[in-house]
Amino acid sequence: MFIRICRSASAALALIVTAAAAAEATDTAEPQEIEEVIVVAHPLSGEGLSQASDVLQGAELERKLAANIGATLGRQPGIHNAQFGNAVGRPVIHGLGGPRVRIMEDRIDALDVSVTSADHAVTVEPFIAERVEVLKGSSTLLYGTGAIGGVVDVHTGRIPHTVPEQALSGGIQTRYETVNDGRSTAAKLNGGGGNFAWHLDGTWKDADDYRIPGFAESAALRAAEEEEEEEEGEEHEEEEEARRRLPGSDHDTSSYAGGVAYVDDWGFVGLSVSRITSDYGLPGGHGHEEEEEEEEGEEHEEEEGNPLLDMEQTRTDLELGVKDPFGPFTSLNLRLGINDYEHQEIEPSGEVATDFSNEAWELRGELVYETGAWAGAVGLQHTDREFSAIGEEAFVPPVDSTDSGVFWVGEREFDNLQLETGLRLGRVSHDPSVGSDEDFNTYAASLGVVVPVTDLLKLSVLLDVSSRAPVAEELYSNGPHIVTNAFEVGDPDLDEEQATSLSTTLAYDSEAFGFALTLYYTEFSDFIYEQATGAEEDGLPVFQFQQEDATFIGADAEVTVNVASWDNGYLALRGQLDAVHAELDVAGNDNLPRIPPFRYGAGLTGKWGPVRLNLDYLRVTQQDDTSDFELVSPAYEDLQVQLDADIPTEVGVFNLFVKGKNLTDDEQRIHTSFIKEFAPAPGRTVEVGASFRF
Numbered sequence: 266m267f268i269r270i271c272r273s274a275s276a277a278l279a280l281i282v283t284a285a286a287a288a289e290a291t292d293t294a295e296p297q298e299i300e301e302v303i304v305v306a307h308p309l310s311g312e313g314l315s316q317a318s319d320v321l322q323g324a325e326l327e328r329k330l331a332a333n334i335g336a337t338l339g340r341q342p343g344i345h346n347a348q349f350g351n352a353v354g355r356p357v358i359h360g361l362g363g364p365r366v367r368i369m370e371d372r373i374d375a376l377d378v379s380v381t382s383a384d385h386a387v388t389v390e391p392f393i394a395e396r397v398e399v400l401k402g403s404s405t406l407l408y409g410t411g412a413i414g415g416v417v418d419v420h421t422g423r424i425p426h427t428v429p430e431q432a433l434s435g436g437i438q439t440r441y442e443t444v445n446d447g448r449s450t451a452a453k454l455n456g457g458g459g460n461f462a463w464h465l466d467g468t469w470k471d472a473d474d475y476r477i478p479g480f481a482e483s484a485a486l487r488a489a490e491e492e493e494e495e496e497e498g499e500e501h502e503e504e505e506e507a508r509r510r511l512p513g514s515d516h517d518t519s520s521y522a523g524g525v526a527y528v529d530d531w532g533f534v535g536l537s538v539s540r541i542t543s544d545y546g547l548p549g550g551h552g553h554e555e556e557e558e559e560e561e562g563e564e565h566e567e568e569e570g571n572p573l574l575d576m577e578q579t580r581t582d583l584e585l586g587v588k589d590p591f592g593p594f595t596s597l598n599l600r601l602g603i604n605d606y607e608h609q610e611i612e613p614s615g616e617v618a619t620d621f622s623n624e625a626w627e628l629r630g631e632l633v634y635e636t637g638a639w640a641g642a643v644g645l646q647h648t649d650r651e652f653s654a655i656g657e658e659a660f661v662p663p664v665d666s667t668d669s670g671v672f673w674v675g676e677r678e679f680d681n682l683q684l685e686t687g688l689r690l691g692r693v694s695h696d697p698s699v700g701s702d703e704d705f706n707t708y709a710a711s712l713g714v715v716v717p718v719t720d721l722l723k724l725s726v727l728l729d730v731s732s733r734a735p736v737a738e739e740l741y742s743n744g745p746h747i748v749t750n751a752f753e754v755g756d757p758d759l760d761e762e763q764a765t766s767l768s769t770t771l772a773y774d775s776e777a778f779g780f781a782l783t784l785y786y787t788e789f790s791d792f793i794y795e796q797a798t799g800a801e802e803d804g805l806p807v808f809q810f811q812q813e814d815a816t817f818i819g820a821d822a823e824v825t826v827n828v829a830s831w832d833n834g835y836l837a838l839r840g841q842l843d844a845v846h847a848e849l850d851v852a853g854n855d856n857l858p859r860i861p862p863f864r865y866g867a868g869l870t871g872k873w874g875p876v877r878l879n880l881d882y883l884r885v886t887q888q889d890d891t892s893d894f895e896l897v898s899p900a901y902e903d904l905q906v907q908l909d910a911d912i913p914t915e916v917g918v919f920n921l922f923v924k925g926k927n928l929t930d931d932e933q934r935i936h937t938s939f940i941k942e943f944a945p946a947p948g949r950t951v952e953v954g955a956s957f958r959f
Contacts, residue, residue, distance in 0.1 A: 315685050315713025315727040316404070317343070317770050317783040317821075322396040327438075327956070328879060328907055328924075330391055332447075332470065332516070334368065334417065337391045340883060342841045343401055343783065343821035345861040348938045348946060351445065351475055352516035352545035353386045355379055357937045358401050359785060360817055360845035360860050361414030364736045367404070369418045373582065373602035374411070374648060376625040381652075381661065381738050383939035384549075384748045385621075388541055388578050388606070389419045390520050392438075392451040393466045396420040402768055402785060403731050405709035406687045409646060409670050410733040413764060422455070423524040424535035424584045425462035429455055436917075436958035444926075444950030445514070447472030460528055464537070467521040474510045474546070475947040478932045481507035481548070485896045486942040511944055513546035513571030524582075532587040532597075540579045547572040547610070547748045549940035572618070572748060576608035593636040600629045610658060610748065619656030625649060641675030641687070652737065653698075660744030660753050663698040664737040670707070685713040685727075693734035697741050705734035705761050725770040735759040739793055739810045745803045749939055752802040753795070754809045762812070763790040780824040787817040792849070794857055797894035806894070815857065819845035839868045846890070858895050859937050862888035875912065881905045888936040896942060901931040917959030924952040 319341065321329060331337045335354025339346030345357040358366050364380045370389045377388040391397065397419050404412040435454035441447065449470040456463055480487070487506070519542055526535030548571060580602065587597040607622040631644035646669070653663035670691030677684045691707040711729035718724055742755035768785035792815035800807040821843035829836045842865035848855040866883035887900040909922030926949070927933065933946035 314400075315683075315715050315725040315770075317401040317725075317768060317781075317785075318399060319401075320396060320398045324877075326394060326397060328909075332449075332472070334387050334389055334391050334397075334419065338397065338399065338417065340866075340881070341399070342823045343819075343843045344399065345937045346935060347383060347859075348935045348944075349384050349940060350511070350514040350516075350546065350548045350944060351447075351472060351947065352514075352518065352543065353379075353384060355383075355387055356399075356415075356417050357861060358399070358415035358417075359787075359819055359821075360847050362859075362937065364411055364739075365414030365733065367408050367412040367416050369408070369416065370580075370602075371421055371423065371582065371584075371600070372418060373600055373627050373629060374408075374625075376580070376602060376604035376623070376627060376648075376650070377578065377606050378608075378621055378623050378652065380411075380736060381621070381654075382746065382749060384547055384574065385608070386543060386545065386574075386576065388576075388580075390468055390541065391419065392449065392468045392470070393421055393453065393520070393522070394419045395422045401783070402727070403709070403711070403729050403764065403766055403787075405707070405731040405733070406672050406674055406689045406711055406729075407644075409648070409668050409689075409691060410693060410707050411668070411736075413731055413733040413762070421466070421522070422453075423464050423466070423522050423537035423539065424582060425455070425457065425464055425524065425526045425528070426533055426535075426586060428457045428460065428462045428528050432456055432458060434959060436956060438954060438956035440952055440954035442472065442950050442952045444947045445472040445475035447475075457528075462526050462528055462535075464524040465522070467519070469519045471517040472515060474512055474514045476509060476950075477511050477945050478930050478948045479508060479945075481511050481943060481945070483896065483934055483942045483945075485899075489896070511548050511947075513548035514944070514947075516543065516545035518543040518545070526584075530588075532585070534585045535583070537582045538579070539582075540577070542577045544573060544575050547574055548944040549748060549750055570613035572613065573611045574608055575611060576606075578604065578606040580604045590632070592634075594632045594634045596633045598629075598631045598633075600627075602627045610656070617656065619654055619658040621654045622652070624651045638677050639675050640677075641673065643671075643673045645669075645671045658744070658746055658748070660746045661738050661742050661755075662700065664741060665696040666694065666737055668693045668734075672709075681716065683715040685711070685715070687711050695737050695740060697737065700741055700757055703735075703740060703757065707732045707734055707761065721775050722771070722773045725772070727768050728766070730765045731763070733762040733764070733793075735762070735793055735810075739795075742810065745805050747805065750805060750943070751808045751939075752805040754807060756810050756812075759793060759810065759812055760791050762793050764788065777827050778825070780822065782820070782822040784820050785818070789815040789817070794849075796858060796892065799894055814850035815847060816850070817845060817847045819843070834873045835871070837870045839870070841866050841868075854893050856890045856892045856895075858892040859939070860888070860890065861937055862886050862898065862900075876908070876910045879905075879907045885933070898934045898936040898941060899932075901933045902929045903931065903933065904928040917957055920956045920958070922952075922954050924954075926950050926952065 332351050333354035335346035335356050338344045338356050347355045347357050347362050368375045375389050379385045379387045400416040404416040433456045437452040439450045451468045454465045522539035524537030526533050583601045585599040590597040603626045609617050610619045612618050627648040629646045631642050633642045648668040650666045654661050672689035674687035689709040693705045695703045709731035713727035716724045740755045740757050742753040745752050766787040770783045772781040791812040795808050795810050798807045798809050823841040825839045827837045844863040847857045847860045864885040868881040871878040883903040885901050888898040905926050907924040912919040930949040934941045
């Protein structure tokens with residue numbers, strides 16, 4: 266795999282050189298940037314960050330919108346989707362996911378329970394996002410131990426910062442998908458006058474079980490089960506396998522929110538309240554219940570259907586922004602998020618198996634300063650969480666957790682480079698209802714440089730050291746979790762996870778040609794991971810949280826070439842690839858579970874007046890660097906094509922689009938998914954939609 270990483274970097278450079286030659290032959294091409302990089306999630310953004318980052322907004326965000334935030338970002342270079350059916354998806358950045366990627370809404374943590382288990386949805390709604398920003402790599406300086414792998418920040422605009430120029434603006438969008446009879450509608454409305462501004466939004470989504478190309482259970486798993494039966498001398502009995510549709514992949518979600526702000530010359534103060542409710546099925550392997558009942562001498566009664574998760578959340582956000590508050594500080598920002606979350610996991614019989622609740626709040630304060638040659642920010646952050654799970658699948662006891670930290674980041678401009686540095690100190694505490702309290706001291710420090718090699722070419726290098734405290738689930742889990750087909754066991758003796766990371770990004774941007782290439786190397790001490798042990802408990806395979814040293818090395822790249830332009834039109838080509846190799850410092854099998862495979866892709870964008878065409882091809886290679894008791898994920902191809910058109914009117918702009926996804930109808934086993942052997946991604950689908958903006 267290490268050789269593959271090197272080949273990936275070489276391929277990226279070759280792609281860049283080839284594209285550059287093509288770009289030099291095109292002098293009239295219209296400018297087409299790879300991504301507009303506006304990183305509001307980070308206070309340092311002068312000439313660009315030393316940290317790899319990107320942003321989705323506008324037409325690009327609308328084109329990539331999907332049912333969850335993981336699927337929305339899952340085709341970005343260096344980002345994969347930890348899929349669990351259609352309703353659940355969490356981003357995996359540079360091979361790191363779960364509690365190492367912090368997902369935020371307007372710079373405050375999502376405050377849900379999506380890190381507790383792979384089947385728990387992220388409550389941040391991509392359909393109401395104005396902009397989605399991603400910081401790739403350690404962001405612990407600004408956002409604490411939950412950001413050792415990266416940050417995804419969804420900006421909603423629910424608390425206005427300014428009074429809009431128009432008295433009323435907004436939009437509505439509706440979509441339909443053939444693969445699951447899925448329907449979605451999202452609407453926004455903004456307004457204001459005098460010193461007041463307000464915002465309203467709502468989303469409604471529902472879908473049936475989605476179609477798949479073949480069986481729900483993978484061929485590799487079916488073969489392994491048949492082989493096991495033969496070894497045990499049992500006669501193999503053909504069972505009625507789920508196929509053509511994935512049971513438990515249906516969902517029904519709605520959300521609504523309102524916000525208001527008072528704006529004056531000194532700054533603003535605002536409040537927003539949002540609520541989201543969702544009922545979604547839980548696909549995957551749930552067949553061990555029958556085995557357990559038979560072992561206990563009970564007669565198994567067949568229950569039709571899959572388990573259901575019924576979730577609701579109410580969140581309140583307050584924000585204060587003050588211009589030039591005092592001394593050398595140019596701005597003060599205070600944010601408070603208060604969240605009340607709960608969900609029930611319901612058996613097919615209608616019986617409630619487990620109740621989850623999470624009452625949490627987070628306070629964040631930042632002072633941005635300019636003094637002498639230095640500029641930057643100082644701040645504090647505190648998160649308080651009261652989590653409980655009650656019921657037969659309560660594999661984690663109730664735990665009260667706090668995470669506090671203070672930080673400083675600064676930058677200084679020199680004649681030929683920009684220097685960035687910072688420091689964070691924090692403390693994490695866990696107080697479980699059963700077991701001993703655990704306290705951890707955390708730290709982070711970084712040093713980065715941005716060097717403008719030429720007016721168009723920029724080199725960025727970042728070195729950082731950081732630590733992460735174990736989350737409650739890693740410490741205290743001890744019980745069956747049938748939804749994920751696992752008996753999960755934590756370790757209360759886990760230590761802090763420590764990482765030293767070096768990353769470099771080379772970026773070029775001209776009218777005819779642009780590219781970005783990122784290489785990264787991270788060395789972990791006491792890396793925490795969940796590994797299948799081969800044992801069984803309550804008829805379920807045992808997964809144990811444990812620690813070993815580990816190394817991650819990888820590369821991601823994208824390139825855009827503008828091959829032609831004309832009046833009110835252009836044609837551009839793009840390419841991308843990403844690869845990551847992760848290994849443990851152990852004898853024998855040193856592969857980590859659920860590490861993304863190497864993938865590469867190409868695309869085309871064209872515009873003819875009001876009509877746009879986007880074509881994206883992605884090749885995901887076979888992942889055979891597997892850990893113990895993990896099956897190989899076969900390669901697949903994914904072709905997407907979208908055609909859309911803007912129709913201006915006197916009162917606004919209509920947009921109509923049609924999009925084909927997975928047009929190859931390949932069986933896609935996403936290796937980062939905990940249930941990839943039971944739940945492939947959707948098959949071929951056509952999506953049609955319309956929107957109106959005014």
